[in-house]
Amino acid sequence: MNAITPITTTLKDWESDQEVRWCPGCGDYAILKAVQRTLPELGADPAKTVFVSGIGCSSRFPYYVESYGFHTIHGRAPAVATGIKLANPELDIWLVTGDGDGMSIGGNHTMHLLRRNLNCQVLLFNNEIYGLTKGQYSPTSREGTHSPTTPLGSVDHPALPCAFALGAGARFVARGFDVSKHLPEVLKAAHAHKGAAFVEIFQNCIVYNKDRFDDFAAPKGAEDRQLWLKNGEPMLFGSDKTGGQKGIALDGEKLTLKVVDVVDGDWQAAGVIVHDVTNRSIAHMLVEMPFGPFPMALGVIYDDPRPTYEDAVLGQDTKAREGKSTDLARLLAKGQTWTVSEDGPEL
């Protein structure tokens, strides 16, 4: 986030005049709307907002937002964003990337942006497939994914974007999915975090990986399969209407998480953990929590700010400049010098 003077805008103000060219039914539409709905609530100023993207379906995003936008090259958006932010820290940067762009070709840049803690929002649209290049498997595709390049099923283990982000040193990690009504809240929390805020957004590629996330994202049974995390509140999911209320507790012996039944709403008795967004150890466990035995952890998983990269760089620069001469002529004349006069050279 940036300390900004709030500007009054509406959703319409954030719609560019460009025709949106995603496939009909693509999850990107929902994410675009969620972002455009969130920006007015943040009091964001279109003139000071920059959407930066790489290459892929998700990276077309900047064209559709009425703000400044830079559609860069494959995987390099974090590096471009770093230059933009260092050149003008007042700009509020939203980086839009995908599982191929941000985790594969640009994985290195994503890692360094996060560890440096550049103040910006990173939205990684994870559809677990290469969409724009017509359906090849991606680094987040599940094992056994059949695709044009893996006709017998993929054999490599998928990357976990949130685990990667935490490993890279991210201070804010959150998850949502395209059609979730909670997505704007997640985006707001990301924006409120000063520093690199990493948001993985599961996104439905209806052409090449249709309904891949239905196992947890489908409305039916969502309560049992989604763990929406809220700071200060117990990690509860499920309800009596379905299989009964459950919670996430710590298995103290194995140092792992476990699912426990909550009887009569007494979550304390069941040992359910109260979500503390600053607890990095629990955050690591939550992002690695296997879906199936566990629900999908969603919402703000980790949020513990520390000084940003641009503040550190520019602070150091300002200090280094203090009291220094900015006389270019003097600079040129530094070093091993001598003067030539009529009497010849002398020091």
Next chain:
Amino acid sequence: MATQTAEPEGLTKNSPEAVVVRFAGDSGDGMQLTGGQFTLSSALAGNDFATFPDFPAEIRAPQGTLFGVSAFQINFGSTEIDTAGDAPDVLVAMNPAALKTNVGALKPGGLIIADTGEFTKRNLEKAKYEVSPLEDGSLSKWQVLAFDISALTVEAVKPFGLGNKDALRCKNMWTLGLALWMFDRDRAPLVDWLNNKFRKNPVLAEANIAALNAGHAYGETAELGGQLHKQHLDAVPAPAGLYRTITGAEAVALGLVAGANLAHLPMFFGGYPITPASSILHYLVGLKEFGVTTFQAEDEIAAIASAIGASYAGQLGVTSSSGPGIALKTEAMGLAVMTELPLVIVNSQRGGPSTGLPTKTEQSDLYQAVYGRNGDTPMPVIAARSPSDAFDCAIEACRIATQYMTPVILLTDGYIANAAEPWKVPDPASYEAFPVLFLEERNGPDGTLLPYARDEKGARPWIKPGTPGLTHRIGGIEKNPGTGNLDYSPAAHQAMTDARHAKVNGVAKSIPAQEVTLGNAGGKLAVVGWGSTYGPIHQAVRRARAKGLDVSHIHVRHIWPLPENLGDLLRGYERILVPEMNTGQFKTVLRDQFLVDAKPFNKVSGQPFTIAEIEAAIEGALA
């Protein structure tokens, strides 16, 4: 260098116009320091000079080994000096490895000064000598002056109570003292320098000064069998003013700072460590007060991408690298061409391909600079011809980048980056400013915004994000010629490709007409060069002309687009010879652009051309 007599005969009492001295020793022997101080002494003597260091690629090579030899060559004289010299007249060899790796370059009849104290059995073995070359007659075509510099140094610094190791570290100052005596130099500035350098340790200062004085006194008093003579090279008349030594890397850094200043912009430098380009980043890191932000990126790609981001945000983005690093930046250069943002890319060329010869010089990235990108992706290319010329070239790169909204490649090379020469410090106020004007208001009809409207030069407006009312989107995808909106219709791609070409070709209108560097506009032979071959070509042409040969030197700074008059100028010569440290790249460009019969003369040994090599090629071309 100015004068290399046809029959080199080493040092004589008749002081020559120019002398080449090479200091060579183990990388721990302080040869670069010795050379640097001898250089200052040459400057104070009023001699013109050029220097070139030759240090090992290994950071800490094992002591005494052949690959651990570090050398520093200086060519100084009482006449104009343009190169670090063909063959040394004097070789100072501090150990057997230094002798072995350098003696081959020494002029027949040249003088070897060797420290016998280091010619031990063990050191001889490390240098792969079976018998000491000082004793087996293998050095008979040179004059050898071998004595125990190590012991003499230890003796000289005895009063200061240093340990043997520290005492021996003063050897380089002893040697410098001897060299100062040989060339009739004043010791006082060196004494001052030592006092300052070791001001926190006066004992070391005293010891080093004692070593320096001892070396000097040795020359003065020792019986040296007539091999060593004091000689004096007169000062070269030079315009009055302030001078300094400058390396190409320093000149590039200072030129970039000056260029950004003339554009009235802060500068953002994204870099990634690579030899021999890192020194530019090292230098700029210390210049924050001049509006410089430096960013050591995670890789070469991020280095250029961050610079593009900074340019997009309204600063002057600069990145720098060498061969393989430039290759990695190529895709992003295309983005800068497509988005039409200013950017300066400095390539300190080294031997290639791949990792190639990291510490050796070459000019083999010209194709890469001119042609080496996907798509029709024109970019202006400028080449510096010498360390000091790199200053003006860097300013020129900043001017073209900002005035034409385009990335610009500035080519230097390992030789220029590391070589040093005297530079008359310019007055920054003498350069014409080229202030950047950002677009502040909508520029299209009926209050519309046209980010890709073009001015008379073909340049689009520069719009800083943050400017109210001018929100728009840009990217690497083909776009509408006016609005910049995504548009890959046939007409849009044709129009934009044409516009990008016309813009870059139009840069030729803003550059000076090509001049003949030395000689006549027409005649039997033109020797056409670019980059760091300037020195040897210039001196070779000068010598050939002195012999009465009809030959002229043309040195091209603007590689792309070429000066508009260059084709006509070249057609005025019967023959064209293009010496290059590659397999004939600029030759191909000249043939391609002008259909002239340019003939190549190539060298890719990692070493600069010697004057003699080019002189012979000139004679061959005229035969």
